[in-house]
Amino acid sequence: MKEFCGDCNRKKHYYNSGRVVWVYTKEMRQSIYRFKYDNKREYADFYVTELVRLYGGWIKRLDVDAIIPVPLHKSKYRKRGFNQAQVLAEAIGRQLEIPVLSDILVRNKNTTAQKNLNDKQRQENVKNAFKIINNEVQLKKILLVDDIYTTGSTIDAVARILKGDGVKEVYFICLCTSGVN
Numbered sequence: 001m002k003e004f005c006g007d008c009n010r011k012k013h014y015y016n017s018g019r020v021v022w023v024y025t026k027e028m029r030q031s032i033y034r035f036k037y038d039n040k041r042e043y044a045d046f047y048v049t050e051l052v053r054l055y056g057g058w059i060k061r062l063d064v065d066a067i068i069p070v071p072l073h074k075s076k077y078r079k080r081g082f083n084q085a086q087v088l089a090e091a092i093g094r095q096l097e098i099p100v101l102s103d104i105l106v107r108n109k110n111t112t113a114q115k116n117l118n119d120k121q122r123q124e125n126v127k128n129a130f131k132i133i134n135n136e137v138q139l140k141k142i143l144l145v146d147d148i149y150t151t152g153s154t155i156d157a158v159a160r161i162l163k164g165d166g167v168k169e170v171y172f173i174c175l176c177t178s179g180v181n
Contacts, residue, residue: 013152014159018172019055020149021047028176032147036084044084047175048091055173059096062171065139066101067093070146070158071130073110088175089145098143104134105158122153130161141169149174 022028035043052059069085077083086102093100109129144158149172159170 014156014163015144015152015170015172018144018149018155018174019058020174020177021051021054022176024148024176024178032176036080036147039081041082041087044087044091048088048095051088051092051173051175052095056096059092059098059143059173062141062143062169064098064141064143064169064171066099067143067145068101068104068158068162070144070154071102071105071107073107075110085146088147092145092173101139104132104139105161106131106133119151119153122151123156126153126157130158132161132165139167142167142171144170144172146172146174148176148178150178 024032031043034040035047067089069083069089072080072083072085083102086100089100089102092098107129108131109126111126111129139162142162144155146154149155155172155174159172162170
């Protein structure tokens with residue numbers, strides 16, 4: 001039995017490996033929508049409890065230097081009022097006692113929503129979308145946090161930037177995968 005998703009079998013990624021908690025079903029789509037757009041931040045408690053139950057041991061064994069949430073562009077942050085990945089990352093960090101660094105990366109390009117794009121369009125959409133603004137700590141192993149993994153384009157774009165700045169290993173954890181890849 002293979003442990004890799006079809007996407008990981010088909011193409012090379014900049015990240016080392018990652019995990020997701022759920023498949024992006026109709027119910028999870030509605031739940032994540034309410035979390036992100038209806039300001040239901042309390043949903044993060046349930047999400048992170050399940051995430052840590054399933055993958056807390058894996059995350060601890062990675063022995064990462066820090067957890068980094070995938071950043072939102074400042075215009076989306078202003079509109080939404082929070083970054084869902086940051087809310088998740090902070091809860092994971094508290095439960096597992098791992099530092100969370102939200103000030104290392106910025107999303108300097110206001111990208112189109114990925115949900116309506118194909119794989120090639122997604123890659124182009126996030127190309128040059130992220131920039132490191134502060135890595136004085138010189139991290140070597142990090143865990144990225146985001147809400148949805150579809151083709152890995154966003155995680156790859158961030159991992160590429162981080163590895164270009166000297167990070168040796170990049171792992172990720174996401175709430176859902178759409179299975180579209």
